[in-house]
Amino acid sequence: xxxxxxxxxxxxxxxxxxxxxxxxxxxxxxxxxxxxxxxxxxxxxxxxxxxxxxxxxxxxxxxxxxxxxxxxxxxxxxxxxxxxxxxxxxxxxxxxxxxxxxxxxxxxxxxxxxxxxxxxxxxxxxxxxxxxxxxxxxxxxxxxxxxxxxxxxxxxxxxxxxxxxxxxxxxxxxxxxxxxxxxxxxxxxxxxxxxxxxxxxxxxxxxxxxxxxxxxxxxxxxxxxxxxxxxxxxxxxxxxxxxxxxxxxxxxxxxxxxxxxxxxxxxxxxxxxxxxxxxxxxxxxxxxxxxxxxxxxxxxxxxxxxxxxxxxxxxxxxxxxxxxxxxxxxxxxxxxxxxxxxxxxxxxxxxxxxxxxxxxxxxxxxxxxxxxxxxxxxxxxxxxxxxxxxxxxxxxxxxxxxxxxxxxx
Amino acid sequence: xxxxxxxxxxxxxxxxxxxxxxxxxxxxxxxxxxxxxxxxxxxxxxxxxxxxxxxxxxxxxxxxxxxxxxxxxxxxxxxxxxxxxxxxxxxxxxxxxxxxxxxxxxxxxxxxxxxxxxxxxxxxxxxxxxxxxxxxxxxxxxxxxxxxxxxxxxxxxxxxxxxxxxxxxxxxxxxxxxxxxxxxxxxxxxxxxxxxxxxxxxxxxxxxxxxxxxxxxxxxxxxxxxxxxxxxxxxxxxxxxxxxxxxxxxxxxxxxxxxxxxxxxxxxxxxxxxxxxxxxxxxxxxxxxxxxxxxxxxxxxxxxxxxxxxxxxxxxxxxxxxxxxxxxxxxxxxxxxxxxxxxxxxxxxxxxxxxxxxxxxxxxxxxxxxxxxxxxxxxxxxxxxxxxxxxxxxxxxxxxxxxxxxxxx
Numbered sequence: 139x140x141x142x143x144x145x146x147x148x149x150x151x152x153x154x155x156x157x158x159x160x161x162x163x164x165x166x167x168x169x170x171x172x173x174x175x176x177x178x179x180x181x182x183x184x185x186x187x188x189x190x191x192x193x194x195x196x197x198x199x200x201x202x203x204x205x206x207x208x209x210x211x212x213x214x215x216x217x218x219x220x221x222x223x224x225x226x227x228x229x230x231x232x233x234x235x236x237x238x239x240x241x242x243x244x245x246x247x248x249x250x251x252x253x254x255x256x257x258x259x260x261x262x263x264x265x266x267x268x269x270x271x272x273x274x275x276x277x278x279x280x281x282x283x284x285x286x287x288x289x290x291x292x293x294x295x296x297x298x299x300x301x302x303x304x305x306x307x308x309x310x311x312x313x314x315x316x317x318x319x320x321x322x323x324x325x326x327x328x329x330x331x332x333x334x335x336x337x338x339x340x341x342x343x344x345x346x347x348x349x350x351x352x353x354x355x356x357x358x359x360x361x362x363x364x365x366x367x368x369x370x371x372x373x374x375x376x377x378x379x380x381x382x383x384x385x386x387x388x389x390x391x392x393x394x395x396x397x398x399x400x401x402x403x404x405x406x407x408x409x410x411x412x413x414x415x416x417x418x419x420x421x422x423x424x425x426x427x428x429x430x431x432x433x434x435x436x437x438x439x440x441x442x443x444x445x446x447x448x449x450x451x452x453x454x455x456x457x458x459x460x461x462x463x464x465x466x467x468x469x470x471x472x473x474x475x476x477x478x479x480x481x482x483x484x485x486x487x488x489x490x491x492x493x494x495x496x497x498x499x500x501x502x503x504x505x506x507x508x509x510x511x512x513x514x515x516x517x518x519x520x521x522x523x524x525x526x527x528x529x530x531x532x533x534x535x536x537x538x539x540x541x542x543x544x545x546x547x
Numbered sequence: 548x549x550x551x552x553x554x555x556x557x558x559x560x561x562x563x564x565x566x567x568x569x570x571x572x573x574x575x576x577x578x579x580x581x582x583x584x585x586x587x588x589x590x591x592x593x594x595x596x597x598x599x600x601x602x603x604x605x606x607x608x609x610x611x612x613x614x615x616x617x618x619x620x621x622x623x624x625x626x627x628x629x630x631x632x633x634x635x636x637x638x639x640x641x642x643x644x645x646x647x648x649x650x651x652x653x654x655x656x657x658x659x660x661x662x663x664x665x666x667x668x669x670x671x672x673x674x675x676x677x678x679x680x681x682x683x684x685x686x687x688x689x690x691x692x693x694x695x696x697x698x699x700x701x702x703x704x705x706x707x708x709x710x711x712x713x714x715x716x717x718x719x720x721x722x723x724x725x726x727x728x729x730x731x732x733x734x735x736x737x738x739x740x741x742x743x744x745x746x747x748x749x750x751x752x753x754x755x756x757x758x759x760x761x762x763x764x765x766x767x768x769x770x771x772x773x774x775x776x777x778x779x780x781x782x783x784x785x786x787x788x789x790x791x792x793x794x795x796x797x798x799x800x801x802x803x804x805x806x807x808x809x810x811x812x813x814x815x816x817x818x819x820x821x822x823x824x825x826x827x828x829x830x831x832x833x834x835x836x837x838x839x840x841x842x843x844x845x846x847x848x849x850x851x852x853x854x855x856x857x858x859x860x861x862x863x864x865x866x867x868x869x870x871x872x873x874x875x876x877x878x879x880x881x882x883x884x885x886x887x888x889x890x891x892x893x894x895x896x897x898x899x900x901x902x903x904x905x906x907x908x909x910x911x912x913x914x915x916x917x918x919x920x921x922x923x924x925x926x927x928x929x930x931x932x933x934x935x936x937x938x939x940x941x942x943x944x945x946x947x948x949x950x951x952x953x954x955x956x
Contacts, residue, residue, distance in 0.1 A: 184859035184867050184904070216855060218868070218905045251852025252906045357856050429838065433948055443660025446625060447766050450593035458593050459627070495593070496627045497661045539842055539945050 142294070143273035144303050145326040146170045146368030150270040151278030154263025156211030156249070156256070162282035164263035165208040167322055168236060168271055173364040174328075175203040175244070176335035178342045180359035186215035188245045189358060191225040195244055200331035203364055204242040206322055207232045208283050209260060210307070211249040215357040224255040231257070235264045246320050246360050248285055248308065280305040283320055291393040297382035299371040300327035306390040308356075319346060321361045321390055323383070327374050328367030337380045338363050345387035349395045350426040350531045361387075395530045400537030403435050405530070406469050406515040409449075412525030417454040421518060422529040424452030432534035435514065440465070440505035442491040449518055458495035460521030464488045467511035488517070551703070552682035553712050554735040555579045555777030559679040560687030563672025565620030565658070565665070571691035573672035574617040576731055577645060577680055582773040583737075584612040584653070585744035587751045589768035595624035597654045598767060600634040604653055609740035612773055613651040615731055616641045617692050618669060619716070620658040624766040633664040640666070644673045655729050655769050657694055657717065689714040692729055700802040706791035708780040709736035715799040717765075728755060730770040730799055732792070736783050737776030746789045747772050754796035758804045759835040759940045770796075804939045809946030812844050814939070815878050815924040818858075821934030826863040830927060831938040833861030841943035844923065849874070849914035851900040858927055867904035869930030873897045876920035897926070 148168050156163040177196055179189050195203075207228060214221050225245050232243040247255065270278075280290040284307050291306045306321035329337070342361055363383070396404055407425045412418035425431055428448040434441040442463055450456060466488040489504050491497060508514060557577050565572040586605055588598050604612075616637060623630050634654050641652040656664065679687075689699040693716050700715045715730035738746070751770055772792070805813055816834045821827035834840055837857040843850040851872055859865060875897040898913050900906060917923060 182856060182859035183863075183865040184855050184870075213852075216852060216867070216901070216905055218903065251855070357852075357859060429943070429947075436948065443622075443625060443766075446593050446660070447591060450591035450766060454592075456592040458625070461593075492625070494627070496625055534838070534948060536945055536948050538838075539845065539943060539948060 142301055143276070144301055144324055144368070146366045147324050147326070148271040148273055149275035149279040150267040150272070151275065151280070151282030152263050152266040152270060154259045154266065156209055156259060162278060163210045164260065164267060165279040165282035166232070166264065166267040166271065167206045167279060167324065169204055169324070169364060169366045171366055171368065172202040172204060172242070173366045174201050174331040174334050175362065175364050176200070176331060176338045177360060177362040178338060180356055182357045182359070184216060184357045186213055186247060186358040187217055187221035187225040188214055188247045189360060190222055191229065192244045192246070192360065192362070195241060199241050202239070202242055203244060204238045205232050205236060206244045206246065206362060206364070207264070208246040208320065208322070209249070209255070210283050210285050212247060212253050212255055213249045213251050213358050214247040214255050215251045217252070217254055220254060224257060227257055228255065228260055231261050231264055235268055244362060246358070246362070248283065248320055248358055251357065276303070283307040286399060288397055291390055291397065293386045293389040293393070295382040295386040297327070297378045298374050300325060300369045300374060302327070302382055302386050304386050304390050306394060308394065319356060319359045319394065321346070323361070323363040323386065325363070325365045326367065326369035327365055327371060327379060328369070329365040329374065329379065333376060334363060334365055337376070337383050340380060341384040341387045344384060345391040348527070348529050349391045350423060350529055392530055395532050398532040400535040400540070401532030402512070402535050403533040404469060404513045405435055405532060407529045407531060408515060408517045409520065410517065410526045411520040411522055412527070413455040413523045414525040415527060416525070418525040418527035419529070421449045421452045421454040421520070422527045424448040425516065425518070426529040426531035429534055432531070435509065436533035436535045438506065438510045440491070440502070440509045442497070445516060445518065446492060454520070455522060456520060457522060461492060461495045462490065462519040462521065463492035464490050464517040464519070465505065465508050466515050467508045467513065469513045469515060551710055552685070553710055553733055553777070555775045556733050556735070557680040557682055558684035558688040559676040559681070560684065560689070560691030561672050561675040561679060563668045563675065565618055565668060571687060572619045573669065573676060574688040574691035575641070575673065575676040575680065576615045576688060576733065578613050578733070578773060578775040580775050580777065581611040581613060581651070582775045583610050583740040583743050584771065584773050585609070585740060585747045586769060586771040587747060589765055591766045591768070593625060593766045595622055595656060595767040596626055596630035596634040597623055597656045598769060599631055600638065601653045601655070601769065601771070604650060608650050611648065611651055612653060613647045614641050614645060615653045615655065615771060615773070616673070617655040617729065617731070618658070618664070619692050619694050621656060621662050621664055622658045622660050622767050623656040623664050624660045626661070626663055629663060633666060636666055637664065637669055640670050640673055644677055653771060655767070655771070657692065657729055657767055660766065685712070692716040695808060697806055700799055700806065702795045702798040702802070704791040704795040706736070706787045707783050709734060709778045709783060711736070711791055711795050713795050713799050715803060717803065728765060728768045728803065730755065732770070732772040732795065734772070734774045735776065735778035736774055736780060736788060737778070738774040738783065738788065742785060743772060743774055746785070746792050749789060750793040750796045753793060754800040757936070757938050758800045759832060759938055801939055804941050807941040809944040809949070810941030811921070811944050812942040813878060813922045814844055814941060816938045816940060817924060817926045818929065819926065819935045820929040820931055821936070822864040822929070822932045823934040824936060825934070827934040827936035828938070830858045830861045830863040830929070831936045833857045834925065834927070835938040835940035838943055841940070844918065845942035845944045847915065847919045849900070849911070849918045851906070854925060854927065855901060863929070864931060865929060866931060870901060870904045871899065871928040871930065872901035873899050873926040873928070874914065874917050875924050876917045876922065878922045878924060
């Protein structure tokens with residue numbers, strides 16, 4: 139993280155006994171003044187109680203949020219009406235402890251599906267966290283939201299003299315029972331709620347929604363951004379803010395994939411020339427989610443037939459005779475780099491494996507060397523139109539099976 | 548297989564050098580008289596050359612087929628116009644070798660995507676196979692179509708004095724590069740092509756299309772049925788034929804799942820009470836394809852939260868407050884048993900893990916005992932309508948990663 143700290147925000151991370159290991163499991167984020175807020179939530183049809191609570195809260199009070207409390211260990215999902223009351227009680231406890239107005243605190247939970255939240259432990263945790271609140275509490279908070287994560291995930295961007303700070307954990311698509319992709323982003327920029335909501339939606343679409351590890355979507359996924367306007371900045375370019383937010387979300391999203399369960403490789407799947415952007419996304423997601431493709435990457439096997447087969451069943455419009463496929467070691471520079479050929483992070487030259495739906499003569503040794511790299515970019519060029527998309531994913535390893543075969547026990 | 552052999556059909560399986568191991572790799576199936584034929588093909592947008600060839604052949608000549616030749620080792624997929632010419636040359640070679648009319652032989656291929664078919668080897672193989680043709684050649688033929696299969700898959704059913712014999716290999720959704728689910732079914736019943744096509748479509752929908760191992764669909768998947776009318780039967784009940792064909796296809800489909808790469812468990816996913824059959828299928832497929840659910844089965848972890856989460860993102864209509872989930876050791880008796888509670892093969896009592904979207908009090912020990920069984924049935928009851936579906940799948944194990952991480956190399 140940057141040495142610079144956000145104006146007007148304080149943070150704490152404490153252990154209140156939800157994790158059996160005794161690790162930090164309750165994070166508290168507080169603003170000294172009301173924040174504009176926006177959020178995106180899981181589309182899972184079994185949304186967890188905190189998702190339902192926050193969705194209603196943001197609709198009612200999009201410009202007056204003061205705090206977020208996040209617990210790890212128990213997801214408060216599949217807990218019915220009682221769970222919804224628990225989420226409301228957790229928020230009310232924060233508001234009471236910190237003397238905040240009612241309906242000014244959002245809540246998030248991640249962990250095991252099914253059990254009720256132990257409210258007494260959480261209240262004890264809030265009493266611990268309150269005196270610990272400080273700008274430097276950022277790191278402890280980012281650790282307290284971890285579950286199967288092996289490291290905290292944070293990022294910082296500057297724009298027009300304001301700062302944007304983000305923390306994230308897990309990934310609904312990576313992390314199973316201790317599920318959930320959660321991210322909290324705070325900025326001391328002054329941004330109207332409607333502008334914030336538009337920017338977050340656009341940024342999430344090309345960052346958190348463009349990662350995939352196993353195609354599973356959690357019941358608790360939430361990205362929340364709070365803008366308190368505490369910086370001195372008088373003039374904020376909306377485009378500049380959107381670009382910085384998008385860049386920060388992309389950074390956090392890629393960190394999630396790199397820390398994916400059992401991940402040994404970072405894969406960029408790029409589809410260009412599709413009939414539409416939606417088609418490009420379909421094709422890229424099919425490749426990124428295919429267990430056969432993912433195990434081939436794990437094994438370092440330049441098995442392009444599996445990639446074409448995944449594109450072929452994705453539902454995207456395809457003309458085999460126009461389909462090309464390229465691979466290169468390295469990673470696209472980020473959304474800022476657009477869909478131009480990978481540069482900067484690119485290692486060595488791209489290699490064409492498919493031309494017009496068929497393999498040209500290529501060196502198997504060169505292909506194997508690229509597939510042996512720890513970061514690989516695959517480009518499928520469909521030759522049909524201007525549609526394009528990028529999806530980031532990781533490989534499927536023995537360790538993934540270890541972690542998920544015996545997670546809960 | 549039954550001791551009874553089909554009237555009018557002969558079979559052979561030989562080794563012509565397509566498999567590096569020297570194992571049988573060319574199967575020949577011949578009828579002594581013209582057959583009505585019907586087939587279902589992969590929906591992959593990169594259909595292999597033999598798929599394109601057979602599709603055109605069956606449209607042109609649905610009542611005059613005499614033979615099928617199947618090679619294993621090379622898929623003849625992603626081979627363009629040259630590959631299509633190779634498929635036609637393979638069919639023409641069979642017709643020439645056996646003195647059959649032109650356009651009377653279908654072809655299938657399974658194996659590595661990309662390389663051209665070595666026609667000289669295949670012609671040598673046909674010269675070997677022709678003198679070996681006999682009713683008893685059935686078993687060798689069923690072995691010659693195997694790739695990563697650990698055993699041949701065959702089934703037999705009787706109806707109205709006729710027989711239906713089926714052989715199958717692999718599964719597009721299980722078997723990657725040496726991809727492809729292939730099945731050939733022969734019957735000595737007399738069935739009109741249009742009746743045969745309707746029956747096959749209906750049977751495949753609830754059998755081969757209801758299995759899933761990793762959600763991948765091959766470029767070569769084909770199910771072909773040939774009816775030569777050589778039996779003495781004068782009166783065939785269409786419903787009886789459909790039921791027997793469906794039962795046979797279900798048997799073969801389940802054999803494919805049981806022999807799935809790395810499979811250690813056989814899982815029946817049953818969804819009832821959906822808003823529609825299509826919704827039930829969506830939900831059942833999402834559960835069956837979820838790597839998190841499949842690794843939980845592998846680990847014997849009664850992790851019902853992952854099952855609900857998969858239903859939640861499947862796209863099916865869901866009301867959490869009406870959703871129930873049951874598990875029981877054992878397997879549904881087959882399509883014949885319909886969607887009634889598992890009987891016959893059921894081991895012990897069903898255990899309810901979710902009631903109205905929440906876990907009731909249940910014994911974790913009982914749940915673990917059920918998840919430790921080698922055959923498990925999961926029932927998700929959505930409480931919304933009359934829609935229902937069954938999907939069969941297997942677990943996701945270390946061995947799956949082994950096989951697919953290093954398959955081609």
